[in-house]
Amino acid sequence: MPPSERSPLLDGDAQSDSVLHRIKVLVAAEGEPSWTDSYRFFLFGSYLNVFLLFVPLSVISHTLNWDAALRFSFSFIAIIPLAKLLGEATEQMSAKLGQTLAGLLNASFGNAVEIIVGIAALLQGEMRIVQTSMLGSILSNLLLVLGCSFLAAGFKFQESNFQVTAAQASSSLMTLACITLIIPAAYHTTILPKDAQDRLSSFLAGESEIDSGLLVISRGTALLLLGVYIAYLYFQLKSHSYLFEAPEGEADEPRMSVVAAGVALLLTTVVTSFCADYLVASIEETADRYHIPKPFIGLILLPIVANAAEHVTSVWMAMKGQMELTIGICVGSSIQIATFVIPLLVIVGWIAGPGHELTLFFANFETITLFTSVFLVHTLIQDGKSNYMEGLMLVTLYLVIALAFWVV
Template identity: 55%
Template sequence: MAPTENSPLLSNNNNNGDQSLPMHRPTSYPSRFSPHAPPGSPNLVSSMWWLFTSSWLNILLAFVPLGFIAEFLHWPAIWRFSLNFLAIVPLAKLLGDATEQSSLKLGQTLGGLLNATFGNAVELIVGVVALLQGQLRIVQTSLIGSILSNILLVLGMSFVAGGLFKSENTFQQTAAQASGSVMTLGVVTIAIPAAYQGSIRMNTLFSQGFDALKSLDDSDSTLDGLLFISRGASMILLVIYVLYLVFQLKTHAFLYEAEEDQDEEEEVAMMTPVAAIIGLLVVTVITSFNADYLVSAIDETANEYHIPKAFIGTILLPIVGNAAEHVTSVWMASKAKMEIAIGVSVGSSIQIAVGLIPALVLIGWAVGQPLTLYFQSFETVVLVASVLLVNTLIQDGRSNYIEGAMLCSLYLVAALSFWVEPDM
């Protein structure tokens, strides 16, 4: 079975026993999540029919045209925001399904490429749209929020769900530690520009006093330094991400090899490769429009209803992009498949921290938007603390419900804090 966007980080279930599964979102299981394959080979029509009817979540596709109508008829901002917010939930699910089906037939290498490209497609689309609109804070908060949502809320709920049915669940320890180290590298690199900015502010404070701090924040030299660090670090992180994919898919694939399980049902291709790619392209284009309308309504909605933009970016938007994965992760954890649950959270977070954030910094460079790796100090502290907690909990290769409760509690504390964080 080829790796897909939904392939687990740490696998112990596989039909052939000799295939490696990359660390991203979990592989689908047709017996639980989709109808049985139609008789004969799928064609374009049957493939597209399956894509749009395979999940009850697709009922929410009714909000897609409503989001377009709200934008074109200039409905109030809260309606434009809410309708496009709900529209992106099923679109995220469709992207995941189409990516998964593409990888089944196209092989491991191309499957890994599709995984890297579409694994966090909603986050990428929202980020690019906000970047082009100059909404740099929305870009940063939505990416930070996606990481926190995955490693705290998704993983925490998965640990709780697994602990309700089994006193203790186990997973492959070596691969978990390796992935945790890559995640740590990503967040530490993000913290370095904040340390640089803090260092300059302290030196200015001691040498010139409080009055100099305001002019320092507006100075071109400070921004130039942050851009230099951020763009250079982004290129380095992207190289690490490529090396990590090679490490995972090729040179050290044995770390992620699955143990043979004769009871596991073989996955059936429900779409042709051509239909899956067409589905990816169509859904991506539609999602880009809904994301554009959503982002354009954020400012007005936040001001009118007194909702902090930091809360919208870090809490609400990530919940939209990760809704389908949340359900899948908790379901798999309840079936004692903790490897898959960890693959959802840690794998997606690595892709964002080491792949997506650096890529958006470089895209901003190309389009003239000064996006940097300098996040607000509060956000950086929350992110680093979250990764440290996750690494502490997964290093023993075991999980239980109290560990999940700790992760969820930290996420709730972060959500409360972002509600009162002043907009910058």
Template identity: 40%
Template sequence: MNKIFLGMLLFIPISIAAHFLHWEETIVFVTAGLAIIPLAAFMGTATEEIAIVVGPNLGGLLNATFGNATELILAFIALKSGLIGVVKATITGSIISNLLLVLGFSMLLGGLRFKEQTFQPTVALTNSSLMNLAVISLLVPTAVEYTSSGIGEQTIQRLSVAVAVILIIVYGLTLLFSMKTHAYLFDVGVADLEVDEETSESAKPNIALWTGVLLAVTLGVAIESELLVEAFEAATESLGLPALFTGVILLPIIGNAAEHATAVTVAIKNKMDLSVSVAVGSSMQIALFVAPVLVIAGWLIGQPMDLDFNPFELVSVAVSVLIVNSICADGKSNWLEGGLLLATYMVLSFAFFFHPVVSG
């Protein structure tokens, strides 16, 4: 897998050349998107290597902070460019792709190899309960907008900022819960991650080197995201892809590709605790941290970003959370349940493809 990611780094100079030589926007869009995938992978690797040195508490905070840094950078640049509908679509897509696509593939491939796999339902259901809160937080501003006559955009944004602050506080409490007061519940996933690390106690990572790598790939993600966003509208029109479909389906796959690979790989190794933790935990981070940060950032830079989502996007998130809650409740998974999650994702993908417009 690392060799594939190394090979994909070639798309970085290609995308930059395509931009400065004024090649077709479609080429810039595709090559920039492909360039982000290995950068996101190396960002995750650098974060994990630094976490080994700094210890479990600070390492856990570092992983939580940079876990969805790629999506945050990409969405912020789109927000700065005024593509509010695309930002909302990317948030929706990141949540449902982690819950349905990643977890679905993990359960399917893991189940085909091991017939039935088990995981701690407590952690999965805690994250699912937090996702229920996220659905409520998206539902309320949307419901207020649809049940009020003449309510202003500024009022909805103020409501969204208030909700965003609450969500960030809850996210902070979940970090306290998972890393301090109830850390024992998460011991299995941590143990699995430690087993996967190829570095030994005698050869601790070079923290200066990996910090440099982290800064370099973060800058790379920002540059490639800028190229991708600049080419977004022209490229989607040229490719004949609806903007909503691109935002909900394609962009989250680009940003989450490395994380997807990790979750599926550990599931095939029968480490379903870690796989569920990666998939459901990532969705929780998007809903409780990335989305609220973008709302507050939009308020600060004068972009009308709020939590008033397209009702169909809201329905998609609610459906995803509902089916994952029901499947994770017993702490067991098999290939059929993985297939059900993937089927749900495909149904939603087709619906987004035929949906006419981006709302907001």
């Protein structure tokens, strides 16, 4: 039809059809599962989702102010399936969006539970819970999850191999992050005057202001670590991505559309934030009433819940012989905690103001525990091979640390 004979009405209809088509492609691209199929898989694809029943129980127990042990237990159990759903939604989005964007998504949401629990505890002034839960997340990934993965692979294969250069680069960055935690501890022990040390101890107990020098060191280091983390993402996803590529395998067919997975990710994050807030609010009363050491709760119990998704995925990948993915999940998640989540929490505390300041000073016992754990992992992955004995060593060290923090 010549331009002079076109009808504006027809042009409007054509534009409307074009817009509707674009929306349709965005919501459910051709070949992608429908929204119904996506959410059927998301909600009923795992027996673990039965524990989602504890989400309303967590809300009800908190609203009606039930016994602290019930509030803690319901919120604790509710976060387990939520962590699995967060991992599932991220994985489904990653399947369609490519390696670079998938890496950014995993960086943002892979440790969503740790970030949510950490911010909730920070805003409630629970500095020790923040520090021990972050440290516990690192130790859980490096020792428990990686150890169980090596054990599972060792029972199926006599020896497993992985890309040694990538593993060494990751473990070296983890060592750098560990060293940055030693420097504030050294400053506190050797440079800080005795009266300032007393003020710092009082601050950690929530009683007074913190030393300004330690705040400067912590905030400056946090900004530098965030810069290093961004550089590591570029190194891993762009400039040296070939080092981190796993061998070609059968690609799993996506079970959710990209938009459905994104909406599910957002909603699950919101629900998790409420359960995490209820969990943190019940910790102190539960610890006092039932004589459970708060460091043990923060270091052992909370990270096991938060790392539920990584634990299941890592062991499953190891049993399939995909050790590059296993190393990436365990060591990569620890790097995210040490160089992204902890610095982020320091900055959030900085913005939140007095009473919420978080530093990178960890107690000497905790710093030594982290250093020995990173040293053992760095030693075991140097040769690019793993077996069940190495897994047993990692799990044993984790159990020793858990026992020590129960006593502490």
